[in-house]
Amino acid sequence: MYVAVKGGEKAIDNAHEWLAEERRGDPSVAELSVAQIREQLSLAVNRVMAEGSLYDPDLAALAIKQARGDLIEAIFLIRAYRTTLPRIGHAEPVDTGAMACDRRISATFKDAPGGQVLGPTFDYTHRLLDFALAAEGLEPHAEEGLPAEGKMPRITEFLNKEGLIQEEPRSDQAPPDMTRQPMEYPAGRPLRLQALTRGDEGFVLSMAYSTQRGYAKNHPFVGELRIGTVPVEMEIPELGFAIEIGEVVLTECETVNQFTGSRTEPAQFTRGYGLVFGQTERKAISMALVDRALRWEELGEDDLGAPAQDEEFVLSHADNIQATGFLEHIKLPHYVDFQSELELVRKIRAEAMDAAMKEAAE
Structure with a gap:
């Protein structure tokens, strides 16, 4: 992203000071704390962590505060900070099947094995403004639900017993890391999934919506959507085995897609897959639809x-940091470029006018 700009140093310093004043807002209003953002704007925090590729709710909340709520700017701050961190090792693949689920639903089976867990969601609200929230300190407090623990079987496993869903190929080969090497095409599914999980939520949503409107042969069902906490393990060379080093909240979506067969495959269901940091279900579902289309x-x-x-x-268009950088660089000085364009247009107009005058004279 373009961050350098030439100009008067004093003017730039003044702009920074003015930005800090605008960020703070009216001093008579209590300052918003990082903890408040982390706890009460958690969906925004989750998006910044997902698209910033760094799981740290405190840093994501700080970035949102610094960016005045501009989530793309906050994502840029997180990615920039991420590049300064050393890579000390690689975690083991997380087992989402052992997720302690706050939310787990299926649109394919009413009586899903393991049960439907509605969890915290806007799905069943009326989308009416709740003015009680404006009366600070008077919000209703519901009892906090407990996550559903224990192994929850996947819906696709039951379809697989009858051979009704395509088998996913497995590989012991480590997937490429798009944060360490440039994207190459064809990218392959592991790289595609990495790009989609980091991609802009609005863009991925638009692509997913286009598939539902007929711009791809894609008829999806949400086989399963689950949100919850999974342990992260890392193998310690000195110990010779993996130990738990923390937990992360993930949203995982598997879609079940209609597939009438092809020249190489029989009629069966196929899958789309989405996995995103935090409670980010719109993104996870969108990601699964686009994954299947690709x-x-x-x-x-x-x-x-x-x-x-x-x-x-x-x-190549999913990454909002790249897109923002290319878009916003055009507001930086382009005086020389524009002058050359201006001279070119003047020359073309003058030549056209001369030609028109000659033609009229003839």
């Missing part, structure tokens, strides 16, 4: 020319 070639489907099927188009 799998058209490996499943032997036809290329319908839909935007969501175009790997390079989707992945």
Whole structure:
């Protein structure tokens, strides 16, 4: 992203001071604390962690405060900070099947094995403004629910018993890391999933919506959506085994997609997959839909020319930090470039006018 700008140093210092004043707002209003942002704007914090690729609620809340609530700016701050951190090792793959679920639903089976856990969600609210929230300190306090613990079987496992869903190929090979090496095309599914989980929520949502409106051969059901806490383990060389080093909250979505078969595959269901930091279910569902749309070639489907099927188009435009940098650099000084364009337009107009005058004279 473009961050350098030439100009008067005093003017830039003044701009920074003015920004700090605007960030603080009216001094008679109590300052918003990082803890308040972390606890009460948790969905914004989750988005910043997901698209910033750094799981740290406190730092994400600090970034939101510093960015005055501009989430893309906050994501940029988190990514910039992330580049300063040393990489001390790699965690073991997390087992989302052992997730302590705050929310776990399926749109495919009413009586899902393990039960439906509605959890904290806007899905069943009326979307009416609650003016009681404006009376600070008087918000109703519900009893805090306990997460559903224990192994929860996956819905797709039951479909798989009848061979009704495509088997996912497994590989012991470590996936490439897009934060350490540039994206190459074709990217392959592991890289695609990394790009989508870091991608801008609005862009991924738009791509997913386009698939539902017919711009890809995609008819999805939410096989399972689960949100909860999973332990993170890391192998310690001195010990020779893995130990738990912390916990993270994740949102995981598996879609079940209609598939009538192809030249290489029988009629069956196929999957889309989404996994995102925090409670970020809109993003996880969108990611799963786009993931499935991008799998058209490996499943032997036809290329319908839909935007969501175009790997390079989707992945090269999903990153909001790259997009913002390219967009916002045009407000920086381009005096020399514009003067050359101006002279060119004047020259073309003068030549056209001369030609018109000659033609009229003839």
